[in-house]
Amino acid sequence: MDNLSSYIDHTLLSATASETNIRKICEEAWIHQFKAVCIAPVYVPYVVEMLEFCPIKIEIATVIGFPMGYSTTTTKVAEATEALQNGATELDVVMNLSQFKSMAYLSIREELKQLADLAHGQNALLKVIIETVSLDSFDLYTACEICAEAKADFVKTSTGFGPGGAEVETVRKMRSILPAEVKIKASGGIKTYEQAIAMIEAGAARIGTSSGVAIVTGA
Numbered sequence: 001m002d003n004l005s006s007y008i009d010h011t012l013l014s015a016t017a018s019e020t021n022i023r024k025i026c027e028e029a030w031i032h033q034f035k036a037v038c039i040a041p042v043y044v045p046y047v048v049e050m051l052e053f054c055p056i057k058i059e060i061a062t063v064i065g066f067p068m069g070y071s072t073t074t075t076k077v078a079e080a081t082e083a084l085q086n087g088a089t090e091l092d093v094v095m096n097l098s099q100f101k102s103m104a105y106l107s108i109r110e111e112l113k114q115l116a117d118l119a120h121g122q123n124a125l126l127k128v129i130i131e132t133v134s135l136d137s138f139d140l141y142t143a144c145e146i147c148a149e150a151k152a153d154f155v156k157t158s159t160g161f162g163p164g165g166a167e168v169e170t171v172r173k174m175r176s177i178l179p180a181e182v183k184i185k186a187s188g189g190i191k192t193y194e195q196a197i198a199m200i201e202a203g204a205a206r207i208g209t210s211s212g213v214a215i216v217t218g219a
Helices: 020-033 041-050 071-087 097-101 105-121 138-148 168-177 193-204 211-217
Strands: 007-012 036-037 061-062 092-093 123-127 154-155 183-185 206-209
Touching: 007 020, 007 123, 007 183, 020 036, 020 041, 020 211, 036 041, 036 092, 036 105, 036 154, 041 061, 041 071, 061 071, 071 092, 071 105, 092 105, 097 105, 097 138, 105 123, 105 138, 138 154, 154 206, 154 211, 168 183, 168 193, 193 206
Parallel strands: 007 036, 007 206, 036 061, 061 092, 092 123, 123 154, 154 183, 183 206
Antiparallel strands: none
């Protein structure tokens, strides 16, 4: 696939990632023309500075309520607001799985709608991480419906910090549930070219991975 780089969110969310590591992924994103870099909120201003003169537009994604998702709505909104003010162009927010398992669907939808409105007001995108490995078929359908109703731009499979990652069949199911305007980001455990292509063929429009360079170079 010639344009594989344009699918990749080059990701570094390790708790021990240093500024040097962050600079390296910015350089790699620049060289390989990845779609986005995805980094912790504290590094958003630094990445904005690193990519200021990049000749192509690389989106700056950061995470909200990560990785557990059970922060209060007020906390998530504050985190999202600061990230946008600092220059983030995409927000990957973790759905409150604890509330979801309690069937507090209305509360979740209202939280995600508030975050979507906030992001869209700043011409940014909202991706909602639903941790698919923790959902059964009914849960998956319900979570996708809630994200669509909240006007999320993407539904994302995994944080990469949960008990499992993206699965091809799950991505295929998500694509059958979601309306065409809501895209899918497959993330968690995607390390090879073959895995990335399989996810894209199943319906993913983005690949979240820390192995972007290896994927596009075949290393």
